[in-house]
Amino acid sequence: AQKITQTQPGMFVQEKEAVTLDCTYDTSDPSYGLFWYKQPSSGEMIFLIYQGSYDQQNATEGRYSLNFQKARKSANLVISASQLGDSAMYFCAMRDGASYDKVIFGPGTSLSVIP
Amino acid sequence: EAQVTQNPRYLITVTGKKLTVTCSQNMNHEYMSWYRQDPGLGLRQIYYSMNVEVTDKGDVPEGYKVSRKEKRNFPLILESPSPNQTSLYFCASSREGEEQYFGPGTRLTVT
Numbered sequence: 001a002q003k004i005t006q007t008q009p010g011m012f013v014q015e016k017e018a019v020t021l022d023c024t025y026d027t028s029d030p031s032y033g034l035f036w037y038k039q040p041s042s043g044e045m046i047f048l049i050y051q052g053s054y055d056q057q058n059a060t061e062g063r064y065s066l067n068f069q070k071a072r073k074s075a076n077l078v079i080s081a082s083q084l085g086d087s088a089m090y091f092c093a094m095r096d097g098a099s100y101d102k103v104i105f106g107p108g109t110s111l112s113v114i115p
Numbered sequence: 116e117a118q119v120t121q122n123p124r125y126l127i128t129v130t131g132k133k134l135t136v137t138c139s140q141n142m143n144h145e146y147m148s149w150y151r152q153d154p155g156l157g158l159r160q161i162y163y164s165m166n167v168e169v170t171d172k173g174d175v176p177e178g179y180k181v182s183r184k185e186k187r188n189f190p191l192i193l194e195s196p197s198p199n200q201t202s203l204y205f206c207a208s209s210r211e212g213e214e215q216y217f218g219p220g221t222r223l224t225v226t
Contacts, residue, residue, distance in 0.1 A: 004157075035214060045158075045205060045217035091157055101146040101165055101209065102173065105157040 002027045004092050004106035011111050013082045020067070021077040021109045023092030031097025034075040036066065039089040039108070048090075051075055053097070079111075087113045117142050121206050121218035128196055129226055136191045136221050138206030144216070146209045147189040148173070149181060151202040152220075158205065164189055196225040 003026040013019035025034065036048040051059045051066045059066040067076040079086055092106040119140045128134055140147065148163040150173075160173030164183040178200055180192040189208075193200060201224050207215040 006157075009155075033212065037217075043203075043220050045207075045215075047214040047216075050214055093158075095212075101148055101163040102171075103148065103160055103163075103215070104174070105150075105159070107155055107157045 002029075002094060002096060002104050004094055004104055006092055006106035006109050008109045009107075011109055013079075013086075013111065013113055015084060015113055015115050016081055018078060018080045019082055019111065021079070021090050021092075021111065023075045023077065023106060025073050025075060025092070025094050027073075027094065027096055029096040033095045033097075034066070034068070035093040035095070035103075036064070036075075036077045037091045037093060037105075038086075039091065040085075041088070045091075049077065082113045084113050084115060087111060117216070119206055119208055119216050119218035121204075121221050123221060124219060125222050127224045127226065130197055131195050134193050134196060134223075136193075136204060136206075136223070138189045138191065138218060139187050140189075140206075140208040140216070141187065142208060142210075142216065143186065144208035144210055145186070146211065146215075147183065148207045148215065149179070149189070149191045150205045150207065151175065151200075152205060153202050161191070161204075196223075198225050201225050 032053045034051045038046045065078045089108045149161040150158040162181040164170040204221045206218040209215040
């Protein structure tokens, strides 16, 4: 069965430092997509970054990058130069290739940025 | 403005009283989903739809119904709500293979 694991319930990072949020996944499908979403305290879900299973290069979007290690089934989110506004819950999610809209989410990591 | 709207945003109801949470998107997306969010569990998919009249169960469909009669609308129906359905509910839409756009959420309390 598909599964997403985020082993860090809570993380702290100093402002302007980089931080890595861990995500491991389990699937037997060779085709899948991995997503990271941010949920600030206001509650909305914000898409950050996407990595496809066949993408050769790690995805990057501004200060966000995805450290994709396919053999280890990990898709860690790296946030560079943390800002106070980065304090939020972060969710890793996976969509398998067989069913484009069947999506599973991890339990999330709460990130706090310290001034 | 491209958006997913949900109504109501907040709802307090009693056990057994049928309710509907509406969801509408204006992006002409084929795919729509409903999720519930509970502390420590992340988001769990209730139902999803790949197009009009095509729906399928997610991981936690018990106690919920959906319908997709129009492409833009995907209501969530609780025929007989129970306290264990107290949760934060999100509707989302997407194009095939792309990221999801989420509604603002509906906080439901069943007493």
